[in-house]
Amino acid sequence: EEKDSLNFIEQIIADDLAAGFSPDKLRFRFPPEPNGYLHIGHAASICLNFGLGEMHNAPVNLRFDDTNPSKEEQEYVDAIKRDIQWLGFQWATECYSSDYFQQLYDWAVQLIKEGKAYVDQQSAEAMATQKGTPTTPGVAGPFRDRSVEENLDLFERMKAGEFEQGSYVLRAKIDMASSNMLMRDPLLYRIVRKAHHRTGTEWCIYPMYDWAHGESDYVEQISHSLCTLEFKMHRELYDWFLDQIYDPAKLRPKQREFARRNLSYTVMSKRKLLELVQTKTVSGWDDPRMPTISGLRRRGYTPDSIRKFSDLSGISKRDSVTDVSLLEYCIREDLNKTATRVMGVLDPVKLVITNYPAGKTEILSAENNPEDPNSGTHDLPFSGELYIEREDFKEEAGSKFFRLTLGNEVRLKSAYIIKGESVVKDAAGNITEIHCTADLDSKSGSGTEASIRKVKGTLHWVSIQHAIKAEVREYDRLFLDEAPDSHEDKNFMEFVNPDSLKIIKEAYLEPFLKDATLDDKFQFQRLGYFTLDKDSTAENLVFNKTVGLRDSWAK
Ligand code: ATP
Ligand code: MG
Ligand code: MG
Secondary structure (H helix, E strand, C coil): CCCCCCCHHHHHHHHHHHCCCCHHHCCEEECCCCCCCCEHHHHHHHHHHHHHHHHHCCCEEEEECCCCCCCCCHHHHHHHHHHHHHHCCCCCCEEEHHHHHHHHHHHHHHHHHCCCEEEECCCHHHHHHHHCECCECCCCCCCCCCCHHHHHHHHHHHHHCCCCCCCCEEEECCCCCCCCHHHCCCEEEEECCCCECCCECCCCEEECHHHHHHHHHHHHCCCEEEEEHHHHHHHHHHHHHHHHHCCCCCCCCEEEEECCEEECCCCCCHHHHHHHHHCCCCCCCCCCCCCEHHHHHHHCCCHHHHHHHHHHHCCCCCCEEECHHHHHHHHHHHHHHHCEEECEECCEEEEEECCCCCCCEEEEEEECCCCCCCCCEEEEEEECEEEEEHHHEECCCCCCCCCEEECCEEEECCCCEEEEEEEEECCCCCEEEEEEEEECCCCCCCCCCHHHCCCCCEECCEECCCCEEEEEEEECCCECCCCCCCCCCCCHHHHECCCCEEEEEEEEECHHHHHCCCCCEEEECCCEEEEECCCCCCCCEEEEEEECCCCCCCC
16 A cells, blocks of 8 residues: 655655665664553554555564563563564564673673773662752762772672662763763663563663663664654663764664654553553453553454554654544444444343234345445344334334334334334333334335335344343443543542443344354444454353444544
């Protein structure tokens, strides 16, 4: 698919190529930290990086930025790989920052020998105070001018595990008066006494993000290292670190920044998503209300819909919030073209067709998808006892009610025209049965004149004796506030929507659905799009509502 215009990052690369950069040196990476599941924000970065790879036929590495063992886990590595592949992308090489620990250590030793790094043992508070403020220069701490020998010895002993967690750090010796606070002797290493998911207890010193990231880009010979705007100020440091180790015969990576994707009515930071999981506010990272890729997948979103959303929401230079209704638009458009049309009744009331022969069953033919002429049909059993939605019937109603009333006709989808005749009520006055007569000549598709007769409404239904019982889960926004984590005086957890999950224990579905698989997508006619949930068993089918048919969130 040709793109009609380039986003500004794609333009930067096009300009580099125009200026003579060799296309076979293009190489990108997607660098998640394995401390949580991927979310729809990551999808922007994935689509950008892998999209560039596709556009230029260039390799894209998957780099796990695994430099903090206190938050990282193999479970997250596995989930991240699954989600990227599900989105339809394939990385060239699976890389880990931890594979470069020895190289990073060696480079740090080199910096010490060159007098560009030193070991510090002050408290974090003391170091922060010495750093000064953006408007006042910092001052040198008491350990800034240790001898090279002493620094080498201490760093070696840090690595050997002689010191407590948090007691010593290695710092770059740059400029305590720099206008960029990040250049005021930033940390390179800290001691973390925790086993790493890949290197075990081999290391107890771990490189800081800034030190590890650019050097990893260099090791992998990444041409364009794309990151989000909060790293803009880090670019100077990224370049300084590269300056120290860079071989001019090799490619020198460059960092470029784009705006994070934010989505309305949710939070996106992994720390906050983890809090939702740990507090059991949701059932897990893949809860269908989560903005995670795995949650969206379980909800019924398709890879195409997420890639389409990435296209439409774009890559920008400034932070902005994309309305979640755009995401819903993308899945609705996709499912309209692909989902199999079926019928299910979520709030059933019994309907009896009094002139339909008792005990008779017929197998009707239901169109799978009117949007797709090649999609075929499936069998749909009909009988004289049906369920329809309770809200589709009123004994009497005004002319704006296009559903069933006493004395008026509607069509049963793919079946007959029926007319409301009478009701049966229980002692409390609730309707327990609706009695109708059918125009037995009006069967859809039979070719009779009555089969094409127009009536004011069409209802969905299921045959009671053929229907299968299922659980249906409907979802609303997880948060009641448009920007739950933007309030200074309130924690985002205060905005959790207490009614975001509605469970319907006894829905009745047409029997075609009993063979549904997790990949199948359905439109329950007149209700919305649904997909099988992973909690489903042969005895207890569970369906998730992906999205309604119309934009119900429009303001
Ligand atoms: P979080 O705050 O959610 O933990 P992060 O940036 O720490 O986000 P990483 O695992 O480091 O998460 O992200 C991997 C890549 O995805 C990085 O390049 C990051 O810039 C990018 N990314 C993360 N969140 C977003 C977002 N909301 N929009 C666009 N890109 C994102
Ligand atoms: Mg990060
Ligand atoms: Mg993070």
